[in-house]
Amino acid sequence: AQSVSQHNHHVILSEAASLELGCNYSYGGTVNLFWYVQYPGQHLQLLLKYFSGDPLVKGIKGFEAEFIKSKFSFNLRKPSVQWSDTAEYFCAVVGSGGGADGLTFGKGTHLIIQP
Amino acid sequence: DAGITQSPRHKVTETGTPVTLRCHQTENHRYMYWYRQDPGHGLRLIHYSYGVKDTDKGEVSDGYSVSRSKTEDFLLTLESATSSQTSVYFCAISGAAGGTDTQYFGPGTRLTVL
Numbered sequence: 001a002q003s004v005s006q007h008n009h010h011v012i013l014s015e016a017a018s019l020e021l022g023c024n025y026s027y028g029g030t031v032n033l034f035w036y037v038q039y040p041g042q043h044l045q046l047l048l049k050y051f052s053g054d055p056l057v058k059g060i061k062g063f064e065a066e067f068i069k070s071k072f073s074f075n076l077r078k079p080s081v082q083w084s085d086t087a088e089y090f091c092a093v094v095g096s097g098g099g100a101d102g103l104t105f106g107k108g109t110h111l112i113i114q115p
Numbered sequence: 116d117a118g119i120t121q122s123p124r125h126k127v128t129e130t131g132t133p134v135t136l137r138c139h140q141t142e143n144h145r146y147m148y149w150y151r152q153d154p155g156h157g158l159r160l161i162h163y164s165y166g167v168k169d170t171d172k173g174e175v176s177d178g179y180s181v182s183r184s185k186t187e188d189f190l191l192t193l194e195s196a197t198s199s200q201t202s203v204y205f206c207a208i209s210g211a212a213g214g215t216d217t218q219y220f221g222p223g224t225r226l227t228v229l
Contacts, residue, residue, distance in 0.1 A: 004157075009155075034217070036220075042222075043205065043222045043223050044158075044220040045220075049217055051215075090158065096215065102148045102163050102207075103158070103207075103218060104160075104174075105150075105159070106157055107155060107156060108157045
């Protein structure tokens with residue numbers, strides 16, 4: 001069975017600090033990978049995704065993620081965070097074989113940015 | 116934002132009562148999903164649909180049933196609600212199979228079972 005592990009459940013940073021959130025997955029095949037963000041009281045929004053090609057993907061709001069196949073990782077990064085980045089971040093994986101399966105999510109990382 | 120609405124947005128009910136949550140989309144997408152979100156668990160798949168009248172179980176399907184009689188509507192039913200089903204429920208849609216396209220999420224329904 002596939003699984004996703006997010007190493008940090010709670011992260012507190014100051015504004016302008018650099019961010020890296022870890023995500024590792026377990027899956028017996030090729031995968032597509034996603035990072036979603038959930039701002040307080042809102043629904044999930046897509047930050048970025050990786051299907052194929054360049055393993056360094058850029059998303060919205062200055063976020064990027066790097067897919068390292070050998071490490072089964074898809075870490076999220078941002079060079080300088082803002083107070084408005086306070087949110088819950090979810091890594092998700094799905095097999096890329098074209099089935100109708102839903103996403104498998106990690107448990108999420110609650111990020112708090114202090115002004 | 117994708118055209119997804121969920122109703123009701125908030126509901127409080129009592130143990131043992133039936134509850135139906137509705138997801139409505141205006142994107143004409145073939146694939147629809149129901150997830151529940153619980154603290155410390157992230158989101159977990161309940162059921163999904165790959166077409167009208169075509170549905171299948173997800174990771175946490177016990178106690179839930181679904182129906183899809185029209186492309187635009189995907190209903191989630193709790194036949195006899197229990198306190199363990201207190202959660203936030205999200206619907207998602209996708210234009211292609213989950214592995215080949217992005218899933219877009221609705222605003223969620225907060226369900227409390229007393």
